[in-house]
Amino acid sequence: MTELAISPLNPPILPAATGNYTHGVEVTGGRRMVFVSGQVPWGDEQGRIPEDFEDQCRMVWRNVLAVLSEAGMSVENLVKVTTHLSDRQYRAANSKIREEVLGDHAPALTVLICDIYAEEWLLEIDAIAVG
Secondary structure (H helix, E strand, C coil), X not given: CCCCEEEEECCCCCCCCCCCCECEEEEECCCCEEEXXXXXXXXXXCCCCCCCHHHHHHHHHHHHHXXXXXXXCCHHHEEEEEEEECCHHHHHHHHHHHHHXXXXXXXXXEEEECCCCCCCCXXXXXXXXEC
């Protein structure tokens, strides 16, 4: 059995990747893939959705990590993360919280500014992990 290796791909002709991401990710030796559906700020005990972006963002990451944990994985298994923001004003807060969650781990990353299914949701995150 080949050991799992997740390697960053940062071609020298591209600007340096900053902010907890890499331009690409090569996975070798992986045996399982987990596709995390778009997670939204829904899931506290009372079914409330936080109004504050930072609280919503932390709740969404909690939900992503819960799916990974259910598969016996962690943030270190993430190879691709896509974040959908409802407004450009949330970019800095999103980056700050993502860096807190990911630490030194740097998956491939996409951030989009777009409409989101429910108006009260300020973001949605989907992801791909390998193990």
